[in-house]
């Protein structure tokens with residue numbers, strides 16, 4: 001599989017998570033067409049990919065009013081019909097419904113969304129590995 005990663009990150013956690021996810025997938029022989037900012041996406045890397053992995057961070061009042069940061073940037077992504085997509089977010093305490101919101105936006109861009117995972121910022125390495133395993137498993141399991 002060929003994957004492009006699009007990341008929104010303020011303090012670096014989500015970017016680091018994206019790099020860890022990419023490394024885990026590469027170990028499984030995936031190729032990474034690019035890692036770029038969701039604000040200024042590398043369109044060529046999206047075009048070359050079968051799977052678009054989108055990550056952002058959770059913004060809110062920690063236990064209430066959580067939402068994925070930069071949702072307007074997801075709305076501005078190119079149409080992704082014919083591609084699969086998966087979302088992830090990093091958070092501190094509680095991600096709320098951030099993944100649902102991301103999933104909806106990616107579906108609105110025409111992608112076939114295969115799932116998503118919230119990664120706790122204190123456990124990025126383990127959760128990134130879990131993300132990669134689940135993603136690979138979800139593709140292996142017939143729908």
Ligand SMILES: Cc1cc2nc3c(=O)[nH]c(=O)nc-3n(C[C@H](O)[C@H](O)[C@H](O)COP(=O)(O)O)c2cc1C
Pocket residue numbers: 008009010011012013014015056057058059060061062063064065066067090091092093094095121
């Ligand atoms: C202004 C602000 C609001 C935040 N609100 C929440 C929140 O409501 N719930 C939560 O679990 N984490 C919240 N966080 C924590 C971030 O989601 C977490 O640190 C994330 O990993 C940051 O990603 P980044 O380093 O890529 O910017 C907030 C962080 C900031 C700076």
